[in-house]
Amino acid sequence: xxxxxIGSNGQLGRQMQKSLSARGVEFAAYDYPEADIxxxxxxxxRILETAxxxxxxxxxxxxxxxxxxxxxxxxxxxxxxPKILSEICESKGIELVHISTDYVFSGDPVLMNGLPRxxxxxxxxxxxxxxxxxxxxxxxxxxxxxxxxxxxxTAWLYGDGDNFVRTMxxxxxxxxxxxxxxxxxxxxxxxxxxxxxxxxxxxxxxGLYHATCEGQCSWYDFAKKIFEIANLRVDLTxxxxxxxxxPAKRPAWSVLENARLKRxxxxxxxxxxxxLKEYLGSEMKRS
Ligand SMILES: NC(=O)c1ccc[n+]([C@@H]2O[C@H](COP(=O)([O-])OP(=O)(O)OC[C@H]3O[C@@H](n4cnc5c(N)ncnc54)[C@H](OP(=O)(O)O)[C@@H]3O)[C@@H](O)[C@H]2O)c1
Numbered sequence: 001x002x003x004x005x006i007g008s009n010g011q012l013g014r015q016m017q018k019s020l021s022a023r024g025v026e027f028a029a030y031d032y033p034e035a036d037i038x039x040x041x042x043x044x045x046r047i048l049e050t051a052x053x054x055x056x057x058x059x060x061x062x063x064x065x066x067x068x069x070x071x072x073x074x075x076x077x078x079x080x081x082p083k084i085l086s087e088i089c090e091s092k093g094i095e096l097v098h099i100s101t102d103y104v105f106s107g108d109p110v111l112m113n114g115l116p117r118x119x120x121x122x123x124x125x126x127x128x129x130x131x132x133x134x135x136x137x138x139x140x141x142x143x144x145x146x147x148x149x150x151x152x153x154t155a156w157l158y159g160d161g162d163n164f165v166r167t168m169x170x171x172x173x174x175x176x177x178x179x180x181x182x183x184x185x186x187x188x189x190x191x192x193x194x195x196x197x198x199x200x201x202x203x204x205x206x207g208l209y210h211a212t213c214e215g216q217c218s219w220y221d222f223a224k225k226i227f228e229i230a231n232l233r234v235d236l237t238x239x240x241x242x243x244x245x246x247p248a249k250r251p252a253w254s255v256l257e258n259a260r261l262k263r264x265x266x267x268x269x270x271x272x273x274x275x276l277k278e279y280l281g282s283e284m285k286r287s
Contacts, residue, residue, distance in 0.1 A: 001202050003027040004052035006035050006043070006085065007059025011159035011190045012099060016056055019194035025201075028052070032059065037081030043088055054201050055089055056097040057082060060135075064103070065247040067130040074130055079137035086145035095148040095206070097197050100139050102155035102185065102212075103132030107251025116184075118216075118257035121153075121208050129248040139208070150200045152193070152211040155254050156222075158279065159190025165279065168223050172232040181220035181238035185254030186212040189275035195268045196261065205264050210256035213272040225273060229280050 003020055007013045008029035020027045028050040036042045037059045047055070060078055061067060067074035082098055089096040102119070106126040109116030127133045142149050158165045164187070171177040188211075196211050217225070220238045227234045241250060261267040269275075 001025055001054065002050065002052045003201065004046060004050050004055045005029040006037055006046075006055065006057050007031055010058050010060070010062075011157060011161035011163065012193060013058035014160045015190035015194040016058060016197065019191070019198050023198060025198070037085050038076050040084045040088065043085060047088060047092065047094070052094055054095045054097065055085065056197060056201075057085055058099060060099070061131070064129060064131045067134065068247045071130045071134070074134045075137065078131070078134035079141060082138035083141035083145065086142040086147040086149065089149075090145045090147035093148075095150070095201070096142065097150045097152065097201065098138070098142045099193075100151055100153040101132065101135045102153060102251060102254040102256055103127055103129055104136040104139065104153065105251065105254070107249075107253055109253035116253055116255070118255040119210070120257050120259045121210055128251075131248060148204075148206050150197075150206055151208045152196060152200075153209070153256060154188050154193050154211045155256060156185045156187045156212070157190060157193065158187065164219070164222065165226055165276070165283070168226045169230065169232075169283065172227060172230070172234045175233070176235040176237070177223060178237045178239045178244065179220045179223040180241055180244050180250075181218045182240050183250050183252055183254070184216055184218050185251075186214070186216050186256065187222050187272040187276060188213045188269070189272075189279055191278070192269045192275055196266065199266045199268055203266075205266070207260065209260045210258045211261065211269070212256045212258065213269045213275050215271045215273065216255045217272065225276060226280065229277055230284070
C-alpha cells in the first residue's frame, strides 16, 4: 500500500501524515502549488512519480464566509478539483478518499418523535451556502467518475491549523468571549478522522460515510468545555446567531450519525470531550 496525500498542509493533511507514519504506511504528501487539484497535469505528474494505491484528498477551499463572494474559486477547488482527481484515479485504478462536510445539509433538523435526530447518510442534501453547494458538487463528481472511492463527511474539525479551539485559546488571553449557543454539532478531532480514514483505506468498503466524533453540543458548550479543561478563567457570554451575523448562514443543526461506519464496525470516533482533552493536552505542550 502506498498513499498520496493532497492538501498535506491543512489540518487533516498534517494529521494524515502522522497517522500513516505511526502505522508504518508509506506515503507521499503534497500541497498547493506542488500538487494542484484543479490542474490535471500537476496531479498526473505526482501520481506518475509516486505510484500510489490510494489518494487521500485533504485539499479544499474551507473559508466558508469568503466563499460567499468568491464562488468561482470555491467551485474550482471543491467541485472541479475532486472531479479532476477522481477521473484520474478511475483511469489508473487507484482508490480515492475524499472529505466532505455537514454543510451539504440544510441545517434544519429532521424530527423524530418531535425531537431532532442526527442526519444519516441517506438524508436529503440541501446546502444553503456557496461552500456547501460546492462541496456537494464535489461529492457528486467523485461518485460519477466511477473511481473506487470513500467519501467521509465530517464537521467542526480541529487539528494543527486555524480552528475554533485555537481561536478560543487566543480569546482567553483577552479574558472575554461571546459564542453562539443555538448551533448544534459535533466537534471532531483530526486525529479521529485520520484514524477513520486509515481504517477504511484498502478495505474495499467503498461508499459514503458520516465521520464525526460522538456526542453533540453548541459552540457555546464547546467553548465552555475548552476553558474548563484548560483551566482558564474567561467571561463567556452566550449569544444567538441573530446577534452574531456572518456572511455565510451557519447550519443550526449539524449533528451527523456515523451510521454506516457503525454498521461495518469501523466507527473509531471517541466522544468529543475525550478527544478534546487529548488535543488540549498537546496544545499546552506546544505553547
Ligand atoms: N475545518 C472544518 O471545520 C471542516 C468541517 C467539515 C468538513 N471539512 C472538510 O475536511 C477537509 C479537510 O479540512 P481542513 O480543515 O483540514 O482544511 P484546511 O486546513 O483548510 O486545509 C486545506 C488544504 O488544502 C490546500 N489547498 C487549497 N487549494 C488547493 C489546491 N488547488 N490544490 C491542492 N491543495 C489545495 C490548502 O492550501 P492553502 O492553505 O495554501 O490554501 C490547505 O493546505 C476538507 O475537505 C474540508 O472541506 C472541514
